[in-house]
Amino acid sequence: MNKFRQKTVLVVEDEALLRFSIxxxxxxxxxxxxxxxxxxxxxxxxxxxxxxxxxxTDVDMPGALNGLDLARMVVECAPHIAVMVSSARRACDLADLPSAAHYLPKPFTPVGMLSSVGKILSLKAVEAEKSAASRRRA
Incomplete structure (x- = not known):
């Protein structure tokens, strides 16, 4: 991740008003x-x-695939992308959450969401730096 580039967040939410607000x-x-x-x-x-x-991503999504399916795909196919899963109703599915994904319970405040996004971006930056350092040593 280029730390000088504006960070991009993909918001996956089927409820339009909530998606627009986020x-x-x-x-x-x-x-x-x-x-x-x-x-x-x-x-x-x-x-x-x-x-x-x-x-x-929200967990409950229309169609055959839900947010947990998306989280698993991203973690497996694009591990450089941080994943945050949010839900108000699906706490029982947390066992299905990939270990590299983070959980943001609904309802959340704007400040809480921004704090969580900032934290996972910081964690990804640290992981990327460690990975780069180990490649330089090898």
């Missing part, structure tokens, strides 16, 4: 935002844009 909050905080209303739309965005830093 996107506005992130944009006001200086993030670039992409939006998707389904897992399939999110997969398309992931294939279309190279510079996505964080995927923030």
């Amino acid at each position: 996107a506005d909050t992130l944009e006001d905080a200086g993030y670039a935002v992409l939006e998707a209303s389904s897992v399939l739309e999110a997969v398309g965005k992931l294939g279309q844009y190279e510079d996505i830093d964080v995927v923030l």
Whole structure:
């Protein structure tokens, strides 16, 4: 991740008003935002844009795939992208959450969401630096 580039968050939420609110909050905080209303739309965005830093997805999504499916795909296929999964109703599915993904319970405040996004970006930056350092030593 280039630390000097504006960070990009892909917001995956089927409830339009909530998605718009999350996107506005992130944009006001200086993030670039992409939006998707389904897992399939999110997969398309992931294939279309190279510079996505964080995927923030709801668990309950329309269609055959849910946010946990998306989280597993991103963690496996694009481990450089941070993943945050959010839900108000699906706490029992946390056992299915990939170990590299983070959980953000709903309802969340704008400050809480921004704090969580900042923390996972910091964690990814540390991981990337460690990985680069170990490659330099090898």
